[in-house]
Amino acid sequence: MAEVKQVRVAILDMYDGVANEGMRCLREILNSFADTYVLDLSWDEYDVRGKCQVPDLSYDVYISSGGPGSPLESEGTEWENTFFRWIDEINAWNANPLQEQKKPVFFICHSFQLACRYFKVGNVCARKSTAFGVFPVHIIEGASNETVFGGLRDPFYAVDSRDYQVIEPDHKHLKKIGARLLCIEKDRPHVPFERAIMGVRFNQHMIGTQFHPEADAIGMSMYLQKEDKKKTVIDNHGFEKWKSMIEHLEDPDKILMTYSRILPNFLHNAVFSLEAVAV
Numbered sequence: 001m002a003e004v005k006q007v008r009v010a011i012l013d014m015y016d017g018v019a020n021e022g023m024r025c026l027r028e029i030l031n032s033f034a035d036t037y038v039l040d041l042s043w044d045e046y047d048v049r050g051k052c053q054v055p056d057l058s059y060d061v062y063i064s065s066g067g068p069g070s071p072l073e074s075e076g077t078e079w080e081n082t083f084f085r086w087i088d089e090i091n092a093w094n095a096n097p098l099q100e101q102k103k104p105v106f107f108i109c110h111s112f113q114l115a116c117r118y119f120k121v122g123n124v125c126a127r128k129s130t131a132f133g134v135f136p137v138h139i140i141e142g143a144s145n146e147t148v149f150g151g152l153r154d155p156f157y158a159v160d161s162r163d164y165q166v167i168e169p170d171h172k173h174l175k176k177i178g179a180r181l182l183c184i185e186k187d188r189p190h191v192p193f194e195r196a197i198m199g200v201r202f203n204q205h206m207i208g209t210q211f212h213p214e215a216d217a218i219g220m221s222m223y224l225q226k227e228d229k230k231k232t233v234i235d236n237h238g239f240e241k242w243k244s245m246i247e248h249l250e251d252p253d254k255i256l257m258t259y260s261r262i263l264p265n266f267l268h269n270a271v272f273s274l275e276a277v278a279v
Helices: 022-037 078-095 110-119 171-177 217-224 227-237 239-249 255-278
Strands: 006-013 040-047 061-064 105-108 123-139 156-167 180-185 197-203 206-209
Touching (some): 022 040, 022 217, 022 255, 061 255, 078 110, 078 206, 105 110, 110 123, 123 227, 156 197, 217 227, 217 239, 217 255, 227 239
Parallel strands (some): 006 040, 006 061, 105 206
Antiparallel strands (some): 123 156, 123 180
């Protein structure tokens, strides 16, 4: 019998102890991926904001989660400095030609905003109002060959929950560092605001999204239909917003499609490129 491939994943938990669905979704994606490809896959979780923890360089794949709060007010804090030093270390490893086995990283929402500050992608700032719901995301011309988008339509749909955004990309700097924009938020011609950047490939081994690709349609729908969560959404965003989210979550061409493509595509590329190196 062929030997089962071992894969070690590090999850950088950015939720700072706040109850969330994101970590559950990430665990379920990893379990499902391991079952699909018959892998001996294990993971460890690091409390970045609460305990100033980051993983070492012994893992095969890294995923940095979303989280609450401002991606600006953490500037200069011990945990953010530690997080940025970790990105430095990963970049140095990946840039070293002697290190054949590279370290792929996926940044989600809050982590994405921090990474955009680190890489100086554009203007990270507060939104005029909270983005909360299921929204279309448009792939930028020239980014349709991005492998993590394989199998998705344009536009595709994503769960969005944020008070901050990344806008006004510095195209000259992006070209200099080898980064490229991947997708932007829904077109709103009646609103005089620049559309937010929703995805960036920072370099060959680091990618991220402003939205939540880990959002599980069935689990999220059940979560939002709990009486306390339903009341919170309706109190903050109105009944129509709650209703539209439930409808979108139950549509197999929307969130289920995104959930089943983006992070599984990222993991597939990461895991099986490792295998190619090992042969």
